[in-house]
Amino acid sequence: IGERLYLGMDFGTSGARFALIDKQGNLHAEGKREYPEYMSGDTRDWVSSWKVTLFSLLEDIPVHLRSLIASMSVDGTSATTMIIDSKSGDTLGRPFLYNESCPDALPVVKSIAPENHTVCSGSSTLCKLVSWWNSNDTNKGSVVLMHQADWLLWLLHGKLGISDYNNALKVGYDPELESYPSWLQSQPYSNALPSVIAPGKPIGHLKEDIAQKHGFSNDCMVCTGTTDSIAAFLAARATQTGKAVTSLGSTLAIKLLSTRRIEDARYGVYSHRLDDKWLVGGASNTGGAVLRQIFTDEQLEKLSEQIDPSEASPLDYYPLQTAGERFPVADPNMMPRLLPRPGSDVQYLHGILESIARIEGKAYSLLKDLGATPVEEVFTAGGGSKNEKWIKIRERVLGVPVSRAIQTEAAYGAALLALKGVEGKI
Ligand code: ADP
Numbered sequence: 001i002g003e004r005l006y007l008g009m010d011f012g013t014s015g016a017r018f019a020l021i022d023k024q025g026n027l028h029a030e031g032k033r034e035y036p037e038y039m040s041g042d043t044r045d046w047v048s049s050w051k052v053t054l055f056s057l058l059e060d061i062p063v064h065l066r067s068l069i070a071s072m073s074v075d076g077t078s079a080t081t082m083i084i085d086s087k088s089g090d091t092l093g094r095p096f097l098y099n100e101s102c103p104d105a106l107p108v109v110k111s112i113a114p115e116n117h118t119v120c121s122g123s124s125t126l127c128k129l130v131s132w133w134n135s136n137d138t139n140k141g142s143v144v145l146m147h148q149a150d151w152l153l154w155l156l157h158g159k160l161g162i163s164d165y166n167n168a169l170k171v172g173y174d175p176e177l178e179s180y181p182s183w184l185q186s187q188p189y190s191n192a193l194p195s196v197i198a199p200g201k202p203i204g205h206l207k208e209d210i211a212q213k214h215g216f217s218n219d220c221m222v223c224t225g226t227t228d229s230i231a232a233f234l235a236a237r238a239t240q241t242g243k244a245v246t247s248l249g250s251t252l253a254i255k256l257l258s259t260r261r262i263e264d265a266r267y268g269v270y271s272h273r274l275d276d277k278w279l280v281g282g283a284s285n286t287g288g289a290v291l292r293q294i295f296t297d298e299q300l301e302k303l304s305e306q307i308d309p310s311e312a313s314p315l316d317y318y319p320l321q322t323a324g325e326r327f328p329v330a331d332p333n334m335m336p337r338l339l340p341r342p343g344s345d346v347q348y349l350h351g352i353l354e355s356i357a358r359i360e361g362k363a364y365s366l367l368k369d370l371g372a373t374p375v376e377e378v379f380t381a382g383g384g385s386k387n388e389k390w391i392k393i394r395e396r397v398l399g400v401p402v403s404r405a406i407q408t409e410a411a412y413g414a415a416l417l418a419l420k421g422v423e424g425k426i
Helices: 046-060 106-112 124-135 146-156 167-171 208-214 228-235 288-294 299-303 346-367 386-399 410-423
Strands: 005-011 015-021 027-034 071-074 082-085 141-145 162-164 195-197 202-205 221-223 243-248 252-258 269-276 275-286 379-380 400-404
Touching: 005 146, 005 228, 005 410, 015 046, 015 410, 027 046, 027 410, 046 146, 071 146, 071 228, 071 410, 082 124, 082 146, 106 124, 106 386, 124 141, 124 167, 141 146, 141 167, 146 162, 146 202, 146 221, 162 167, 162 252, 202 252, 221 410, 228 243, 228 252, 228 275, 228 410, 252 346, 269 410, 275 346, 288 346, 299 346, 299 386, 379 386, 386 400
Parallel strands: 005 071, 071 221, 162 195, 243 379, 379 400
Antiparallel strands: 005 015, 015 027, 082 141, 202 221, 243 252, 252 275, 269 275
């Protein structure tokens, strides 16, 4: 008789991962699968490849651990949308991918939604639904919209039409009122909207045939999921307000846990609900992509070693790949500023890292000015998080403790939701 374990599965842009944890958050197994390249005619058959990947991941879990799994959850890419026949469970048409745009639906959506609402973007889930609705004549009476994570979870528990309020934000669900707004409820497709509960809530037991076939417990609970970027935030375990995660990948994205909900379309700032708190996010176009244009990763490491992070660099840059910035400065015409370049590459890199740190600092102070909880501690994810000197520079510039997040995998965050679903708090 072993301890209870909790399974998280992450369906990201390039592949899927699983993480298996115990109540203390210790990792017992993890794994990764690429999506198989199934085709349906000329287009990718995502439905089949996601489904096959889901069951491949279940098969990848060590056999002796499967019966110990008390619960599972799944995160998926945000705004990846599927239209399902609610009688047969069949997918009607191919899924709309997270980054797909439906410009045909945008004017319609803009005419019904409040100005600057999150749904007023061509790639929002609502635009995808409206686009599907307006270009299909059949089956409209019995359709239900499901996000990628909802659909994968449905394969596991068998109840159609259930979502979580993180995934449902971009279809227009209001997580504060805990309902769809009236302008949405009055639309002809409102019956297609899924019912919404909090992320990390039990939905139902794992289907019996799946449990039996793969050796899972009959009591294994399937819990609501979230989006991939929120799952990655959860992985860092920044559970108190004032804690934040800066992601230093190709671009710089920040997420701050706040007592107040902040929305500001000018800066592309919006909030997701996490229980009684708000996860405020914003993304800058600066970040590691620019570093990679100038230095190799090897050079970055070597040059960084020679930087003295206790000294402020006088060089003031605004590293961008192309013109245009959204947050913390809203200026679509902002030009990249990477000159003058000093003779020393160490000084140049120091100046760039310091400048990105100043942009990060400006981002957190803008969120504070907009009414968010002031930042108290920053965890870091992404390729830039391994740079110890940069962490020291950022600590000096931000004036708060900065460290590398121990866990950054979205699958780990999904596992925490599974844990929460059956054990309460995490
Ligand atoms: P993506 O957003 O593409 O997933 P990653 O999280 O993989 O990005 O991070 C890649 C970025 O990390 C690159 O743009 C690179 O410039 C940056 N990077 C890699 N090594 C270092 C380093 N030692 N110091 C600072 N940045 C680094």
